[in-house]
Amino acid sequence: MMQLSTERCNEVVKKDGEVISQASRMPYYPLVVKRGYGAVIEDIDGNRYIDLLSSAAALNTGHAHPxxxxxxxxxxxxxxxxxxxxxxxxxxxxxxxxxxxxxxxxxxxxxxxxxxxxxxxxxxxxxxxxxxxxxxxxxxxxxxxxxxxxxxxxxxxxxxxxxxxxxxxxxxxxxxxxxxxxxxxxxxxxxxxxxxxxxxxxxxxxxxxxxxxxxxxxxxxxxxxxxxxxxxxxxxxxxxxxxxxxxxxxxxxxxxxxxxxxxxxxxxxxxxxxxxxxxxxxxxxxxxxxxxxxxxxxxxxxxxxxxxxxxxxxxxxxxxxxxxxxxxxxENLMQHVFELGEYVKARFNRMKEKYDLIGDVRGVGLSIGVDLVKDRVTREKAGEAAAKICYRCWEKGIILTFFAGSVLRIQPPLVITKEQMDKAIDIIQEAIGEYLAGDIPDAVLEVAKGW
Ligand SMILES: Cc1ncc(COP(=O)(O)O)c(C=O)c1O
Missing domain, CATH: 3.40.640.10 (Type I PLP-dependent aspartate aminotransferase-like (Major domain))
Incomplete structure (x- = not known):
């Protein structure tokens, strides 16, 4: 597993915890943004991530579009x-x-x-x-x-x-x-x-x-x-x-x-x-x-x-x-979104055949949710799984979050390339495997609270 060095990030997050109202935060992991370009962001320790969140769907054209x-x-x-x-x-x-x-x-x-x-x-x-x-x-x-x-x-x-x-x-x-x-x-x-x-x-x-x-x-x-x-x-x-x-x-x-x-x-x-x-x-x-x-x-x-x-x-x-x-x-982004969105859904649907943890894959364009469940019949939300998988993805260089307790939120900048998307999905799959193997410690739940 990639070992992140996040010394500087941790320092800022610690100070943040002393001065910022807790009402204004829904934390996932200690990422302090330094710069961004396209679908990639970099933290102040120099780690790079593929962004599947787009600042909560607020950066459709990507980071720092020229x-x-x-x-x-x-x-x-x-x-x-x-x-x-x-x-x-x-x-x-x-x-x-x-x-x-x-x-x-x-x-x-x-x-x-x-x-x-x-x-x-x-x-x-x-x-x-x-x-x-x-x-x-x-x-x-x-x-x-x-x-x-x-x-x-x-x-x-x-x-x-x-x-x-x-x-x-x-x-x-x-x-x-x-x-x-x-x-x-x-x-x-x-x-x-x-x-x-x-x-x-x-x-x-x-x-x-x-x-x-x-x-x-x-x-x-x-x-x-x-x-x-x-x-x-x-x-x-x-x-x-x-x-x-x-x-x-x-x-x-x-x-x-x-x-x-x-x-x-x-x-x-x-x-x-x-x-x-x-x-x-x-x-x-x-x-x-x-x-x-x-x-x-x-x-x-x-x-x-x-x-x-x-x-x-x-x-x-x-x-x-x-x-x-x-x-x-x-940049004909809407056509790109349509094509890539269908591809992303197909990849997650293939993953769904393999993992019972994935209850539902749904979405339109690049607004896609992957709903994790404890049980496919009751459809009970798998909240801890979502938090742990998101945290592990961050450790591996992917900005992934969840909402509604159990739904992995796939809303990357619309300029994301197919290669970046493939890499991100490969890592999500790895993280799911590691979660199922019990390799993600409970301690991460102290940090990854989510939405
Ligand atoms: C559907 C929807 N409406 C409104 C808002 C609020 O927007 P803002 O945070 O810019 O005030 C959000 C933010 O997440 C949203 O998702």
Whole structure:
């Protein structure tokens, strides 16, 4: 096994533990980043890793893409920032036009910018309420939408996030996400009659007046819930209900957007056109930026200053975002994502035939989850296995994490090569073998806590 030297990293991590709030960390291993290029990052001890995380799906174009670096540098030389609340700048206007162009829907759209996926979710709650004059919002059990009050209120993934901070934003109702691998209603895909969606119909019948619901905010693939892909018939039916009841259908694309799934936005894998799209993370290749893109009549319903941030629509981030769009187009990344994604799934599916530990392999494009289970029948999550395997992969030069307790998260930068991907998968396979042979000590569980 490769023996990592992490002396300098350990020192920084120790200091970090003395000064940084524990609320802001979900640790996996002591990696202190020094630099990155493409799908590779290097730590301050000089160790190199193939990155399968992309800074939590925020670096689709990879680390330090030369075009992004150029755009950012040029902008910083001109001016770093001037608030768009009072003044105007060109990158903002140009970017808004491009976002409207790539967002689904053949109608006029408008854009508002922020800094993080969380604030865009908050903004969407406000916008939906203003536009519809209705107060209630529907979100999903297991969803993660961020850390601001609105975003936490939309989320329903972690008790630690919600404990003791109440009251949360009221009138947000959670329905089950259609999780076909662990169906809460005991169905398999061929016996399913969308029992999960019937929960919404029951709610509408008994305690949740549909005419008071402003929006459904849904991830087209539930990311942090463990990469759950909803069946097409579910999305069709839910969308139909929204249209019938005058409820906005909002696609939350913070994690799945910007080419991650082989299309600009995850919702394009379904036959529905959202009224609004929430964006963040990879929009600006690692620079802070978020956006809501919505039908013009929706976006014009609220009045100034309903939603603005001093730093929102930052010109450096906007320039990075313009470069991001060009890179995804010019390097034909979505085709690459589609082809490589199918290849990666096939490799993990072959591994699944060998190891009962792998319960399910699912994903679209380069948003892939490998769900580890203690038992293929009960589908009980194998959390310790996930933590140990991720830790061992780090020791062998692969940045691998897990979410939803048991799901290995395969979301590399979209620029990753097939050779890098093959090497990473070979190492994951080795780590699985070593886990099964009992070669990964329990002590690593003290470090690899995960998500
Ligand atoms: C789907 C989704 N929405 C929103 C967020 C929050 O984004 P941010 O951390 O940029 O506020 C995240 C972050 O993980 C996310 O995955």
């Amino acid at each position: 075009e992004v670096v150029k755009a950012v540098t040029e902008q910083v030389k001109d001016f770093v920032h001037y608030t768009t609340a009072y003044m105007y700048h060109q990158p903002l206007v140009e970017l808004a036009g491009k976002l409207a162009e790539i967002t689904p829907g053949d109608f006029k759209k408008r854009v508002t910018f922020g800094l993080s996926g969380s604030d865009a979710n908050d903004g969407m709650i406000k916008l939906a309420r203003v536009y519809t004059g209705r107060s209630k919002i529907i979100s999903f059990v297991q969803a993660y939408h961020g850390s601001t009050y609105g975003a936490i209120s939309l989320s329903a993934l972690s008790l630690n996030m919600r404990r003791k901070i109440g009251p949360l934003v009221p009138e947000i109702h959670h329905i089950p996400y259609p999780d076909c691998y662990r169906c809460a209603f005991g169905q398999e895909e061929d016996t399913c009659h969308l029992e999960c969606l019937k929960q919404l119909e029951i709610a509408f019948r008994h305690y949740l007046p549909a005419e008071e619901v402003a929006a459904v905010i849904m991830e087209p693939i539930a990311g942090d819930a463990g990469l759950i892909i909803p069946p097409r018939k579910y999305v069709d039916r839910l969308y139909g209900i929204c249209k019938e009841k005058g409820i906005l259908f909002v696609s939350e694309e913070v994690q799945q957007g910007f080419g991650r799934t082989g299309k600009w936005f995850g919702i394009e894998h379904f036959d529905v056109v959202p009224d609004a799209v929430i964006m963040g993370k990879s929009i600006a290749s690692g620079m802070p930026l978020s956006a809501i893109v919505a039908r013009e009549e929706i976006m014009q319903a609220w009045e100034a200053p309903a939603h603005l941030f001093t730093m929102g629509g930052h010109p450096v981030s906007c320039r990075a975002a313009l470069a991001t769009i060009d890179i995804i187009r010019n």
